[in-house]
Amino acid sequence: MAVTPMAELAAALAPHRAAGDRIVCTNGCFDVLHRGHVAYLEQARSLGDVLVVGLNDDASVRRLKGPHRPINPAEDRAAVLAALACVGHVTVFTDDDAVALVELIQPDVYVKGSDYLSRPLPEAAAVAHQGGRVELVDLLDGRSTTAIMDRIRAL
Secondary structure (H helix, E strand, O other): OEEOOHHHHHHHHHHHHHOOOOEEEEEEOOOOOOHHHHHHHHHHHOOOOEEEEEEEOHHHHHHHHOOOOOOOOHHHHHHHHHOOOOOOEEEEEOOOOOHHHHHHHOOOEEEEEHHHHHOOOOOHHHHHHOOOEEEEEOOOOOOOHHHHHHHHHHO
16 A cells, blocks of 8 residues: 655554554565465454555665575565555565564564564564564465575576
8 A cells, every 4th residue: 555664654553543453563575576475464464454564675685685685676575565455554674673663663463474483583572562462374385485586597
């Protein structure tokens, strides 16, 4: 629906809070959007009334994924995410994790993939501190940007 700068996000969410809507937040790189991403975002949205997607900027994607990423620039990734019916707001952030985003929007539910069962979730403490809950949702097997890029390289 909307690409919202972080500086404007709290104000954009104020009407939702006033209406008693449950705010759900997730974040990621979302480079080369695929079916797995869409299923994940739809699951996240089903846990509340409005979904806010924090999108890593290009520099943080490079730090997290390597020097040849992202494939698509943040502006394009944000526009594609914002076009999805399940997404209420997209905001681009510069940190490697979404702790500052979580502290800013204070989501009722913070969602990540089940791949975080076996690794630390930096945002968990900030979510808990603000009274929210963390939900880990199942991912579609075999659906990843890395797998797509590997298939392309194999051609």
